[in-house]
Amino acid sequence: MKDLSAVHLNGLRAVEAAGRLGSLQAAAGELGVTIGAVSQQIIKTEKQLGRILFERSPRGLVPTLYGESFLPRLTSGFDMLDQAVASARRRDETILTISVAPVFAARWLVHRLDHFTEKHPDIRLRIDATTALVNLESAGVDVGIRVGSGNWPGVKAELLLEQEIFPVCCPAIAEKLKEPRDVLGVPAVIDGRSMFSWETWLCEVGLSGEKMVARHVFNDASLCLDAAIAGQGVMLAWQTLAGYSIIEGRLAVPYPVRVKTGFAHYFVTPPSRRETKTVSAFKQWVREEIAESMLRLGFA
Incomplete structure (x- = not known):
């Protein structure tokens, strides 16, 4: 997991939420933070990855070609983490x-x-x-x-x-x-x-x-x-x-x-x-x- 250690998990969460929900506002609501915080996390993550994941347009965030291939895999990974946490909670x-x-x-x-x-x-x-x-x-x-x-x-x-x-x-x-x-x-x-x-x-x-x-x-x-x-x-x-x-x-x-x-x-x-x-x-x-x-x- 050497590659994963090079990127902040909070940043990946912000990227995933924004990509799945389609807006900074919706991502901020789900994560319980401000819109500005989500935006900064996305910018920081793009720099860490060395890739642009979203185009900024009047319609909001639009995934780039790379983002379109990256975001589904990110969502899948967080789904697995969510299931793991849920299984731990179900123990008692x-x-x-x-x-x-x-x-x-x-x-x-x-x-x-x-x-x-x-x-x-x-x-x-x-x-x-x-x-x-x-x-x-x-x-x-x-x-x-x-x-x-x-x-x-x-x-x-x-x-x-x-x-x-x-x-x-x-x-x-x-x-x-x-x-x-x-x-x-x-x-x-x-x-x-x-x-x-x-x-x-x-x-x-x-x-x-x-x-x-x-x-x-x-x-x-x-x-x-x-x-x-x-x-x-x-x-x-x-x-x-x-x-x-x-x-x-x-x-x-x-x-x-x-x-x-x-x-x-x-x-x-x-x-x-x-x-x-x-x-x-x-x-x-x-x-x-x-x-x-x-x-x-x-x-x-």
């Missing part, structure tokens, strides 16, 4: 690696892990709690749960739960909130990294343009929830964040109005990987737990 499907945001792990998942173990005692979960949009393929992640619009590159997204927001607070504060306007007189606990604002909910109840008085601002939704539980004010929360605390009675929902944000929870999986029985079992269990908790909250 009792271990399931999942990627979720820390707030989802802390506020929804960990409270229910014993339910999963009771139902699937032969499956061991490995939880990667991160807000980063990790490359599922390279990170060895089997399935993730993300919140957003569902159009992330390089993954297969499957709708799990549409996000709805609503005010929550401790029961003592909730007793004072009779009409929607009453919420304006209560300090607000603000999530500084939230994808939505109080205006989204206020508009729905006829209070568009009104301002909440912020008491504390946090950069973590889980800390905001703890502050609301401690009686520091009212927070704009959503089902998976506040559901467990509401069921336990530590938080109350003073108003029945819930507003969709346009975002949702999605399962995300590597698009090129077959779905194992383990992944299917986990996804089905999450759906069942979500449905059960929505019933208990009266949100179904």
Whole structure:
């Protein structure tokens, strides 16, 4: 493999993806890098090979005569590598690696892990709690749960739960909130990294343009929830964040109005990987737990 050692593998991956998909943009999406990075990798690889593989034209990348003969062999080689890696992963499907945001792990998942173990005692979960949009393929992640619009590159997204927001607070504060306007007189606990604002909910109840008085601002939704539980004010929360605390009675929902944000929870999986029985079992269990908790909250 002396010849292979003279060329960077990342460069060959960029060349193969661009040739197979037909554009720098599509290759960048699959590899989880920028278009500029793909372009630089291709240029570097062409120099290492001493061959021009693509013509640059208004239509995009067009393989040269040499590229037309080289690219299919490159794809075939990467297919063999992919199969080898897949066979190694199949050796132990009792271990399931999942990627979720820390707030989802802390506020929804960990409270229910014993339910999963009771139902699937032969499956061991490995939880990667991160807000980063990790490359599922390279990170060895089997399935993730993300919140957003569902159009992330390089993954297969499957709708799990549409996000709805609503005010929550401790029961003592909730007793004072009779009409929607009453919420304006209560300090607000603000999530500084939230994808939505109080205006989204206020508009729905006829209070568009009104301002909440912020008491504390946090950069973590889980800390905001703890502050609301401690009686520091009212927070704009959503089902998976506040559901467990509401069921336990530590938080109350003073108003029945819930507003969709346009975002949702999605399962995300590597698009090129077959779905194992383990992944299917986990996804089905999450759906069942979500449905059960929505019933208990009266949100179904």
